[in-house]
Amino acid sequence: MSDALKLGDVAVVKGGSGFPEKFQGGSHGLPFIKVSDMNLPGNQRYIWKSNNYLNTTVYNLLKPTVFPRDTVVFAKVGAAVYLNKRRILTEDTAIDNNLMGVTATSIEPLFLYYLLQSIDLAEWVQPGALPSINQTIIEALPIPITDRKQQRYISEVLNAIDSQIDATQALIDKYTAIKQGMMADLFSRGIDPDTKALRPRFEEAPELYHETPLGMLPKGWCVNVLGELASIASGITLGKDLSGVRVVLVPYLRVANVQDGYLDLSEVKSIAVPEVDADKYVLQYGDVLMNEGGDFDKLGRGTVWREEIPECCHQNHVFRVRADTRKLRFDYLAYWSASPFGKHYFVLNSKQSTNLASINSTQLKAFPVAKPTLEEQEEIESRLQSVDGLLSSSKDELHKLNAQKAGLMQDLLTGNVPVPV
Known part of the structure; x- marks a missing residue:
């Protein structure tokens, strides 16, 4: 094994080409991909289809670099969600100038893919007006297996x-x-x-x-607002001055802990609260937890608390919904809030900003629930x-x-x- 062998010795590293917006689109010709095409769901390794094509006229005008199949492409600018995606081309393709392509010459193409996938490219971003990954850094990456x-x-x-x-x-x-x-x-x-x-x-x-x-x-089903079927409470407000107050340290759930239909308890933090107030924040078995805000698809999601952590509390951005079990089952409520009916209500009634939305307790209390026996x-x-x-x-x-x-x-x-x- 030669410790001196670098990626640039066994592969060609190039950046992509610029594609003015007026040339983007098309349905046939040479495919070209953009950074947004990298954010595919799941663990897909390959790019099978492009959303944009260059016809012969546009290709002759722009003369972009064409990358052959089996080239590994990745974003060289952008957030980590893009920087750490790797995709393999399945046909000759052009890529935009926010992407970089690495084409194997004397290295196994699939090994090249996994080698690049094992590296956190976000650590190699160079500062500047538009932070990006420098081509020479990629070329200098060592090849551990020759x-x-x-x-x-x-x-x-x-x-x-x-x-x-x-x-x-x-x-x-x-x-x-x-x-x-x-x-x-x-x-x-x-x-x-x-x-x-x-x-x-x-x-x-x-x-x-x-x-x-x-x-x-x-028939036989009625519709009630949630406030008639459950008690709804906010949780602990962080950052309060507790000087001179007798406090106790309690575990508490944050927004990050309440996921879509399940709890992520990999990291549960603790907080000091006034001893006299601690009991009112403690969650009970069957409480339905709903986040106050977040991405549109996560609004109003209901997750049932089953006392996974004793004496656990919740912060003020996580609503605690305690159903009156004589009228409403808590698991049913959690499913109803995640149903198309629930999602429709929360999206329509939320306060919305760019990519985010939030609801307040008044809107949550007014949430209509279809209630069978x-x-x-x-x-x-x-x-x-x-x-x-x-x-x-x-x-x-x-x-x-x-x-x-x-x-x-x-x-x-x-x-x-x-x-x-």
Whole structure:
């Protein structure tokens, strides 16, 4: 192995070309990709299709650099969400001037991809009017494995686990779509108590439905605002002056802990609160937690607290909704808030700014809830929990695979662990 071998010795590193907006678009010709095309969901390694094409006339006018298939591309400017995406071209493609392409000459192309994926490019951004990654830095990256057979072996191992990751992500996407479809049906048609099946649609059996503020719902269902069915409270306000006040230290949930349908308790902070006030902030089993604000798709998301941490409190940007269980089941409420009906309400009634939105307690109390009998609420919960179980196991598997891949990359790409040939 030669310690002196650098990426620029085994690959061609180039920046992309500028494409004036008037030339962007098209449906045929030479594909070109932009930074926004890099932010694909999941663990996709390849760019299969472009959103923009250059016809022959425009190509002859602009004369952009054309990168061959198997070139690894990445953003050289922008936020870390873009900088740390790597994609492999599947056909000859032009790339814009905010992207950089690395084309293998005497290195295995797939090994090149994983080598670049293992590096945090955000650490190499150079300061300036437009912070970016310098081409010479990429060219100077060391090549830890120089034997082509070893490179192929490492690529095959990592590609195999990536294929498992892709398959698992596809399952998660499938179950998520199934759940959304189930929610749309269950919260508009409900479950017939005799047949235990979905009621016929309104168009098929209008006699089974009646008009409500939420539209046509099954007879026997009523609509109440959340304030009539639950108590709603804000939490601890951070930054208060507690000088001279007797305090206790308590764990508390932040916005970051309340995710979309689950809790992220990997980091739970503690805060000092007045001893006399501590009890009123303590969460109880079955409390539904809803964030005050965030991205549009996360507004009003409901996550059920099940006393995962004893004597845990919540901050003021996390609402605690405590359902009156004689009228409303807390799991049903959490599902209802995440349903198309819930999302529609929160988006329409939120205070909105660029990419963010927020709701206040008054709007939350006015949130309309379609309320079948407690028995039917439980049946609806059960149907949704069945698909949630499949989602949860698939997400656990994805987490394990990603951890396994990270370990393999650390072992194989550094040259520290012997690689069989």
